[in-house]
Amino acid sequence: MPSALSSFPARVTLLALFSATTFYFLYKSRRLRHLKTLTLSSKHTTRGKILFVSQTGTSENLAQRLHNLLASNGVVFDLVDAQSYEPEDLPKETLVLIVASTWEDGNPPSGARFFATWLAESVKDFRVGALLLKGCRFGVFGVGSRAYGERFNAVAKGFVKQIRDLGGSEVVPLGEGDVDGGELDLDFEKWCEKVVGFLKGKVLENGVNGNLECGVYDSEEESEGESDLEEEEIVDLEDIAGKVPPRKKTAAAAESNGNGNGKVNGQREMVTPVIRANLEKQGYKIIGSHSGVKICRWTKSQLRGRGGCYKHSFYGIESHRCMEATPSLACANKCVFCWRHHTNPVGKSWQWKMDDPIEIVNSAIEMHSNMIKQMKGVPGVTLERLNEGLTPRHCALSLVGEPIMYPEINTLVDELHKRRISTFLVTNAQFPDKIKSMKPLTQLYVSVDAATKDSLKAIDRPLFGDFWERFIDSLTALKEKHQRTVYRLTLVKGWNTEDVDAYYKLFSIGEP
Ligand SMILES: Cc1cc2nc3c(=O)[nH]c(=O)nc-3n(C[C@H](O)[C@H](O)[C@H](O)COP(=O)(O)O)c2cc1C
Numbered sequence: 001m002p003s004a005l006s007s008f009p010a011r012v013t014l015l016a017l018f019s020a021t022t023f024y025f026l027y028k029s030r031r032l033r034h035l036k037t038l039t040l041s042s043k044h045t046t047r048g049k050i051l052f053v054s055q056t057g058t059s060e061n062l063a064q065r066l067h068n069l070l071a072s073n074g075v076v077f078d079l080v081d082a083q084s085y086e087p088e089d090l091p092k093e094t095l096v097l098i099v100a101s102t103w104e105d106g107n108p109p110s111g112a113r114f115f116a117t118w119l120a121e122s123v124k125d126f127r128v129g130a131l132l133l134k135g136c137r138f139g140v141f142g143v144g145s146r147a148y149g150e151r152f153n154a155v156a157k158g159f160v161k162q163i164r165d166l167g168g169s170e171v172v173p174l175g176e177g178d179v180d181g182g183e184l185d186l187d188f189e190k191w192c193e194k195v196v197g198f199l200k201g202k203v204l205e206n207g208v209n210g211n212l213e214c215g216v217y218d219s220e221e222e223s224e225g226e227s228d229l230e231e232e233e234i235v236d237l238e239d240i241a242g243k244v245p246p247r248k249k250t251a252a253a254a255e256s257n258g259n260g261n262g263k264v265n266g267q268r269e270m271v272t273p274v275i276r277a278n279l280e281k282q283g284y285k286i287i288g289s290h291s292g293v294k295i296c297r298w299t300k301s302q303l304r305g306r307g308g309c310y311k312h313s314f315y316g317i318e319s320h321r322c323m324e325a326t327p328s329l330a331c332a333n334k335c336v337f338c339w340r341h342h343t344n345p346v347g348k349s350w351q352w353k354m355d356d357p358i359e360i361v362n363s364a365i366e367m368h369s370n371m372i373k374q375m376k377g378v379p380g381v382t383l384e385r386l387n388e389g390l391t392p393r394h395c396a397l398s399l400v401g402e403p404i405m406y407p408e409i410n411t412l413v414d415e416l417h418k419r420r421i422s423t424f425l426v427t428n429a430q431f432p433d434k435i436k437s438m439k440p441l442t443q444l445y446v447s448v449d450a451a452t453k454d455s456l457k458a459i460d461r462p463l464f465g466d467f468w469e470r471f472i473d474s475l476t477a478l479k480e481k482h483q484r485t486v487y488r489l490t491l492v493k494g495w496n497t498e499d500v501d502a503y504y505k506l507f508s509i510g511e512p
Pocket residue numbers: 053054055056057058059060100101102103104105106107109143144145146148151152153154179
């Protein structure tokens with residue numbers, strides 16, 4: 001048990017606080033986000049931004065024109081080159097107008113690659129969720145050439161989709177300028193008219209109403225502080241899922257695949273080509289046939305000299321030296337909040353071809369290091385931090401799936417420890433025997449997704465018929481472990497936030 005946080009109520013409160021905040025906003029706010037984003041509070045007084053993405057100056061000139069036009073209407077925006085804009089600040093923005101050109105192969109100009117990559121990666125990062133930019137209203141004008149066919153204004157179109165996917169509210173429909181055959185100036189003017197119309201409170205064709213008096217565009221007073229909304233929007237706790245499907249679609253009980261034969265080294269590969277492609281699209285690096293590694297957004301953040309995750313605040317773990325990995329992408333549940341929905345491999349026991357633990361560790365470190373190297377040259381990344389990042393000191397075995405399903409988990413953990421890498425492992429409490437036989441880890445977490453049998457069944461949709469007995473046995477096994485143990489609560493309002501007494505009983509079983 002850790003000394004600083006060994007106080008049971010303190011630890012439970014902190015974990016519950018993180019998880020509850022995350023899920024409450026992921027789940028509830030998704031449905032409400034349109035309503036909310038249309039009703040800006042007077043706290044949002046950040047000045048609007050005009051961002052330009054430009055290589056040869058066309059988009060920059062147009063952006064400058066828009067800037068002047070708005071200024072002549074009494075509204076002052078900041079005019080910023082996307083090249084020098086810090087995308088981590090986007091969630092703080094309340095209104096962003098982007099003028100963006102498209103270049104070779106439908107890509108942005110090289111100077112704006114970081115901005116574009118940040119957006120694309122945030123959409124794919126399941127931990128970010130659909131709320132990151134929910135306070136941000138935006139409009140995009142694309143500068144390109146129709147001669148490029150399907151790639152005409154690909155960058156501008158991509159920005160619109162990505163910002164929408166991250167919860168942004170599009171207040172002016174995409175404008176498209178064609179520098180070759182089209183009427184660039186005219187099309188831009190029309191788009192600018194819509195922007196001015198929006199700012200003057202006119203209802204646009206997409207039904208969004210602007211309002212000059214809402215405080216967003218106040219040219220005199222610029223708020224320095226961060227809004228309350230932003231504070232509420234703290235999402236992401238390592239492997240917490242981002243997108244919650246509606247309850248009615250997910251309430252059906254999970255079906256066992258019925259094939260669990262307990263073979264330690266089966267013939268089938270766990271990761272099928274379809275699953276592999278799906279995971280790789282989301283930034284996962286697949287190791288062998290059942291393991292994965294992914295660079296965490298906190299790792300990137302701390303590499304850039306920004307904040308780390310809660311393990312940095314709690315335990316001093318340096319996020320830029322942390323590797324997030326799992327030796328089993330499969331698990332024995334189909335939790336309703338799992339981002340993988342129905343695409344993940346499931347099983348009651350190991351039934352797949354098995355890779356060597358040493359090879360998994362070596363490949364994980366190599367792949368992780370390669371991802372770290374790609375951060376070279378990114379604003380804020382110093383050589384010193386980059387080099388530190390190349391030698392991970394901590395491994396979060398909690399990416400996705402159930403790590404203790406992997407039959408060689410003990411050897412794998414030993415390998416990590418031999419390399420002076422500390423280990424945090426998260427299990428979903430369905431394999432009590434595995435918990436018992438697990439060698440000491442730096443910290444062992446058990447996910448407590450619900451406090452009663454019925455709610456656990458509804459939320460985790462376990463494959464095992466005796467899931468509740470397994471769950472209780474897992475907590476009992478935890479108590480008997482002579483090491484640091486933690487319950488991790490994932491609280492979703494309306495699903496599992498009641499039954500306080502039942503949670504209390506569970507705490508007295510495991511004594512985390
Ligand atoms: C090599 C090259 C590739 C281009 N590729 C595209 C493209 O894929 N799609 C598109 O819409 N426009 C494309 N364009 C047109 C540019 O977007 C256009 O020249 C624009 O004015 C550049 O704006 P900027 O000066 O703001 O960067 C391309 C232009 C060049 C020279």
